[in-house]
Amino acid sequence: MAKGKQFNLNPKAVPEVHTAYRTIQTPIPNKESVEIIEKLRKYEPRSMSGQPPVVWDRAEGFNVYDAQGNKWLDFSSCVVVANAGHCNPDVKKAILDMTEHGLLNNYVFPSDIRSRLVEKIIQVAPKELKKVFLLTTGAESTECALKLARTFTRARNPEKNIVITFNDSFHGRTLGAQMAGGSASEKRWIRNLDPEIVQIPFPNSFKYEWADQSREDYSDDVCFEKLMEYIRAQGITDYSKISAVMTETFQGGWCELMPSGVLRKLRKFCDDYGIVLIYDEVQGGFGRTGKMFGFMHAGIVPDLVCCGKGISSSLPLSCVIGREDIMDVYGPGEMTSTHSGNPVSCAAALASINYIVENKVVEHCAELEKLMKKRIEALKEKYGDRIGFARGTGLAWAVIPVMPGTKELDSAFAHDVVRIAMEKGLLMFAPVGSGATLKLAPPLIITEDALNEAMDVFDESIKQAIAEQS
Numbered sequence: 001m002a003k004g005k006q007f008n009l010n011p012k013a014v015p016e017v018h019t020a021y022r023t024i025q026t027p028i029p030n031k032e033s034v035e036i037i038e039k040l041r042k043y044e045p046r047s048m049s050g051q052p053p054v055v056w057d058r059a060e061g062f063n064v065y066d067a068q069g070n071k072w073l074d075f076s077s078c079v080v081v082a083n084a085g086h087c088n089p090d091v092k093k094a095i096l097d098m099t100e101h102g103l104l105n106n107y108v109f110p111s112d113i114r115s116r117l118v119e120k121i122i123q124v125a126p127k128e129l130k131k132v133f134l135l136t137t138g139a140e141s142t143e144c145a146l147k148l149a150r151t152f153t154r155a156r157n158p159e160k161n162i163v164i165t166f167n168d169s170f171h172g173r174t175l176g177a178q179m180a181g182g183s184a185s186e187k188r189w190i191r192n193l194d195p196e197i198v199q200i201p202f203p204n205s206f207k208y209e210w211a212d213q214s215r216e217d218y219s220d221d222v223c224f225e226k227l228m229e230y231i232r233a234q235g236i237t238d239y240s241k242i243s244a245v246m247t248e249t250f251q252g253g254w255c256e257l258m259p260s261g262v263l264r265k266l267r268k269f270c271d272d273y274g275i276v277l278i279y280d281e282v283q284g285g286f287g288r289t290g291k292m293f294g295f296m297h298a299g300i301v302p303d304l305v306c307c308g309k310g311i312s313s314s315l316p317l318s319c320v321i322g323r324e325d326i327m328d329v330y331g332p333g334e335m336t337s338t339h340s341g342n343p344v345s346c347a348a349a350l351a352s353i354n355y356i357v358e359n360k361v362v363e364h365c366a367e368l369e370k371l372m373k374k375r376i377e378a379l380k381e382k383y384g385d386r387i388g389f390a391r392g393t394g395l396a397w398a399v400i401p402v403m404p405g406t407k408e409l410d411s412a413f414a415h416d417v418v419r420i421a422m423e424k425g426l427l428m429f430a431p432v433g434s435g436a437t438l439k440l441a442p443p444l445i446i447t448e449d450a451l452n453e454a455m456d457v458f459d460e461s462i463k464q465a466i467a468e469q470s
């Protein structure tokens with residue numbers, strides 16, 4: 001099955017599974033699920049039909065359930081949302097309390113819950129970032145950051161408008177976010193691309209030797225100089241015209257942090273030329289990398305930080321956190337949104353952040369990274385010629401199958417692994433990013449025991465996918 005294809009809806013008899021963490025007791029997909037999915041496929045655009053045919057009835061902790069008694073270990077966290085766990089009891093209570101209390105929306109009129117959430121976000125962010133603007137989706141937050149950066153720098157120098165982002169990056173699916181994104185195919189629908197939003201390669205160890213920190217001859221200086229060469233290759237020699245550089249914490253399909261030394265050099269470069277450094281932490285924020293924010297691994301502080309997804313572990317909420325002088329460029333009423341800081345979403349986010357801090361979820365995630373490292377290394381040993389790339393950070397890992405002994409990505413094989421894992425009670429989302437990336441991103445509250453079982457199933461799924469091919 002190639003990228004963008006649907007999973008088969010023919011019910012398949014599969015071996016029953018009964019463990020503490022998984023139950024598979026019907027054909028997969030089962031007939032009731034197929035009926036629902038067929039209705040969805042009839043009334044929704046095809047774009048909505050890419051995920052494995054599991055109909056979510058409820059989700060709790062690190063498990064997803066259908067209505068027929070099947071129970072999956074979850075490696076999706078929705079799509080890296082459920083950091084504090086699905087239906088976290090504190091988050092659920094906060095949502096119910098706010099709903100019972102009787103405030104479902106208040107536009108941008110003041111509310112107590114919004115004041116408490118923004119205070120909390122600023123408390124967990126580095127001290128240099130003093131203000132936060134609440135929005136609803138990740139794409140809104142990245143678009144907003146670009147707007148803030150350009151408005152801020154152009155007020156100082158009308159020529160300071162260039163935005164640099166990275167190949168393969170993903171910042172959302174709205175117009176500006178896609179212009180900033182690094183996938184040419186996703187931008188084909190846009191005729192008039194902004195010529196002053198340009199991409200350069202992200203340090204990706206699979207694609208570029210100069211970015212592979214495991215090599216003996218790797219050097220931060222060389223890696224950073226490569227980035228500068230690519231900037232100049234875009235015809236940009238006067239760096240004072242650059243308004244912003246925007247990068248993700250890690251690229252979703254690769255799960256590799258930018259080398260810390262390179263990020264520090266990038267920070268200095270931005271300081272030297274008055275460039276706004278924007279960090280898109282929509283996926284990496286709130287503990288996913290084993291730090292509250294991914295940039296903390298390098299000990300730097302960006303000027304603007306975009307967050308979403310795991311900020312609430314549940315309801316839609318996103319934000320831009322930033323330096324006061326940049327955040328305050330618009331006057332009263334000039335930068336708002338209808339659902340900015342919805343009170344129920346705010347309650348969910350506040351409860352989720354409190355849960356993450358009080359229960360040391362970030363530290364737990366950092367601890368589990370060690371287990372993941374060990375398990376991934378073992379997989380690389382075992383399936384050497386089939387796994388072209390396997391790296392990660394915290395609890396975000398990417399495993400990319402390749403055609404045996406080559407660097408050609410094997411998207412069909414990746415789809416097979418996702419399907420087989422689903423049949424065994426491990427839920428992953430369809431291959432992402434590279435088109436063949438198997439993403440391993442469980443809720444951060446998963447236990448060591450459950451994670452080990454999930455990795456056993458992942459291993460068995462790869463083995464079965466190889467057997468099915470031969």
Ligand SMILES: Cc1ncc(COP(=O)(O)O)c(C=O)c1O
Nearest residue numbers: 137138139170171172248282283
């Ligand atoms: C790094 C990053 N930025 C932005 C977005 C867009 O977020 P949303 O889908 O909430 O608009 C995503 C979503 O996957 C993301 O991973």
